[in-house]
Amino acid sequence: MSITxxxxxxxxxxxxxxxxxxxxxxxxxxxRSFADANKDGIGDFVGVLSRVDYLASLNxxxxxxxxxYPSALADGGYDVDDYRDVDPSIGTLADFEAVIAALHxxxxxxxxxIVPNHSSNRHAWFREALASPAGSPARDRYLFRDGxxxxxxxxxNDWQAMFGGSAxxxxxxxxxxxxQWYFHMFAPQQPDWNWDNPEVREDFLATLRxxxxxxxxxxxxxxxxxxxxDMSEPYPEWERVMHGPMSFLESAEVTFDPGRHPLFDRDxxxxxxxxxxxxxxxxxxxxxxxxxxxxxxxxQARYASTDGLGQSFNFDLLSAGWDIGDFRTVIQRNLEFAxxxxxxxxxVFSNHDVIRHATRYSxxxxxxPMFDRMTRPDDAAAARGLARARAATLLALALPGSAYLYxxxxxxxxxxxxxxxxxxQDPSAVIENGVIVAGRDGCRVPLPxxxxxxxxxxxxxxxxxxxxxxxxxxxVEAESDDPNSTLTLYREALRLRRKFHTSEHLEWLDLGNxxxxxxxxxxxxxxxxxxxxxxxxxxxxxVVRTDGRHDRAPLAPDSTAWLVRG
Ligand code: TEU
Ligand code: CA
Numbered sequence: 001m002s003i004t005x006x007x008x009x010x011x012x013x014x015x016x017x018x019x020x021x022x023x024x025x026x027x028x029x030x031x032r033s034f035a036d037a038n039k040d041g042i043g044d045f046v047g048v049l050s051r052v053d054y055l056a057s058l059n060x061x062x063x064x065x066x067x068x069y070p071s072a073l074a075d076g077g078y079d080v081d082d083y084r085d086v087d088p089s090i091g092t093l094a095d096f097e098a099v100i101a102a103l104h105x106x107x108x109x110x111x112x113x114i115v116p117n118h119s120s121n122r123h124a125w126f127r128e129a130l131a132s133p134a135g136s137p138a139r140d141r142y143l144f145r146d147g148x149x150x151x152x153x154x155x156x157n158d159w160q161a162m163f164g165g166s167a168x169x170x171x172x173x174x175x176x177x178x179x180q181w182y183f184h185m186f187a188p189q190q191p192d193w194n195w196d197n198p199e200v201r202e203d204f205l206a207t208l209r210x211x212x213x214x215x216x217x218x219x220x221x222x223x224x225x226x227x228x229x230d231m232s233e234p235y236p237e238w239e240r241v242m243h244g245p246m247s248f249l250e251s252a253e254v255t256f257d258p259g260r261h262p263l264f265d266r267d268x269x270x271x272x273x274x275x276x277x278x279x280x281x282x283x284x285x286x287x288x289x290x291x292x293x294x295x296x297x298x299x300q301a302r303y304a305s306t307d308g309l310g311q312s313f314n315f316d317l318l319s320a321g322w323d324i325g326d327f328r329t330v331i332q333r334n335l336e337f338a339x340x341x342x343x344x345x346x347x348v349f350s351n352h353d354v355i356r357h358a359t360r361y362s363x364x365x366x367x368x369p370m371f372d373r374m375t376r377p378d379d380a381a382a383a384r385g386l387a388r389a390r391a392a393t394l395l396a397l398a399l400p401g402s403a404y405l406y407x408x409x410x411x412x413x414x415x416x417x418x419x420x421x422x423x424x425q426d427p428s429a430v431i432e433n434g435v436i437v438a439g440r441d442g443c444r445v446p447l448p449x450x451x452x453x454x455x456x457x458x459x460x461x462x463x464x465x466x467x468x469x470x471x472x473x474x475x476v477e478a479e480s481d482d483p484n485s486t487l488t489l490y491r492e493a494l495r496l497r498r499k500f501h502t503s504e505h506l507e508w509l510d511l512g513n514x515x516x517x518x519x520x521x522x523x524x525x526x527x528x529x530x531x532x533x534x535x536x537x538x539x540x541x542x543v544v545r546t547d548g549r550h551d552r553a554p555l556a557p558d559s560t561a562w563l564v565r566g
């Protein structure tokens with residue numbers, strides 16, 4: 001065994017409470033699908049309160065709540081009517097304060113989703129904009145433009161929205177005549193803010209303070225790369241994007257010079273987030289933020305800067321195949337990035353936007369695009385997917401940096417494919433011949449808490465997305481006392497991670513082809529077998545492994561083991 005290539009020498013953290021986020025295991029709750037206390041089929045904060053013991057039992061360091069704000073749910077709550085309130089179906093501000101207190105009481109930090117790229121079309125300022133004339137200050141808070149054509153009947157340009165269709169929607173003016181158009185990067189119900197407008201900037205700072213004053217520890221910043229825009233024309237590059245083979249996001253990386261895409265990752269963002277940082281630093285410890293920015297590692301530094309948001313999601317493992325080369329490259333590159341920028345990396349396999357990783361990894365090739373079409377795998381493929389998902393997660397939990405876990409992955413929950421088309425909620429769902437063939441509802445189905453019961457313990461009254469018959473086998477109840485369950489694996493791994501995670505240093509170990517292994521200071525070793533035959537383990541005491549064994553037997557394919565030495 002020899003050390004092949006040291007990674008960037010990541011300095012050990014000072015370990016103070018101020019830097020709690022550098023090595024945190026963060027558990028994402030999609031509130032409407034977590035636990036329903038008042039039996040209306042929609043998860044709520046009282047439901048979360050009843051599960052605080054469960055969250056503590058997972059040994060996670062923080063909980064991130066996806067949006068819980070008042071919303072008509074055109075986009076799962078990412079269409080926000082009011083940034084400083086709670087949707088009545090989820091609870092009240094007082095309920096949320098009780099949740100914060102209960103989680104803090106168990107040593108768990110609280111991160112909330114903030115959605116600054118767009119509001120909903122029911123936001124008071126959007127309504128005011130509709131009721132006000134073209135050119136008014138109220139219209140200037142959003143991106144209104146006159147249409148093209150003799151009567152302005154054509155959209156200002158041919159930009160497409162992320163969920164398909166034109167990114168422009170025409171309004172009726174207050175007198176009822178067809179009028180201006182407004183820009184929306186996502187659904188028509190999600191009008192984009194104009195971040196050049198000082199009132200918009202001030203209002204978001206007020207929102208940050210509002211939640212900071214209520215004890216929230218930080219924010220996950222939705223579409224963090226989208227706020228600054230240059231809506232002037234022409235953009236010749238854009239023509240190539242619109243009429244070429246690339247997706248919207250790919251276009252940002254290859255078609256435009258860095259910082260010159262009209263809609264994403266523009267340099268003006270630095271100034272916006274520097275303003276946020278000033279607010280964050282008025283708290284002790286400073287409020288934390290992680291950027292959702294689908295940008296290349298070299299551009300991530302701007303979001304993760306200590307003058308800016310502090311941390312930026314790295315989604316590279318989420319889109320990597322089950323392939324030792326891919327994993328190694330992604331890990332190496334992101335650790336180097338983190339070291340160079342005085343931040344830490346983040347590791348993500350699942351969230352509310354992508355096919356659950358237990359299902360993605362069921363493909364024999366190992367790779368599955370995150371938003372692609374998939375059908376339910378057969379039992380053998382599903383078992384392979386789960387084995388790889390467990391191995392991938394254990395590997396990532398041993399890496400320096402933060403791990404972001406999505407509710408249900410600790411149960412090994414697969415994607416749900418059998419949702420009737422008339423129950424679809426996701427605006428990006430693709431329905432063909434009466435069947436959902438792609439979309440994000442399948443990872444948002446309410447959690448199974450009990451092995452039986454009409455709603456598997458999620459609720460006594462309903463489930464806003466239907467749960468499949470097989471759900472009970474993946475329930476908290478079914479897995480809690482099973483030593484080989486995924487839930488037991490997560491609990492144990494997260495417990496050990498807290499104990500071992502004392503530094504940010506990693507060194508690769510060479511254990512042969514198809515075995516990805518590394519050691520951390522204090523003798524903590526992680527070994528993953530990407531190959532097709534069992535792999536010998538190095539010297540050390542086995543503390544946890546994902547293949548159902550607990551001894552030093554060779555490590556099965558598609559498995560990870562942790563050992564300690566010394
Ligand atoms: O997602 C931003 C985003 O660009 C994609 O991940 C998006 O989910 C995907 O293209 C959909 O097919 C964030 C949120 O995570 C997502 O849930 C919201 O829908 C979106 O912003 C709009 O707020
Ligand atoms: Ca409810």
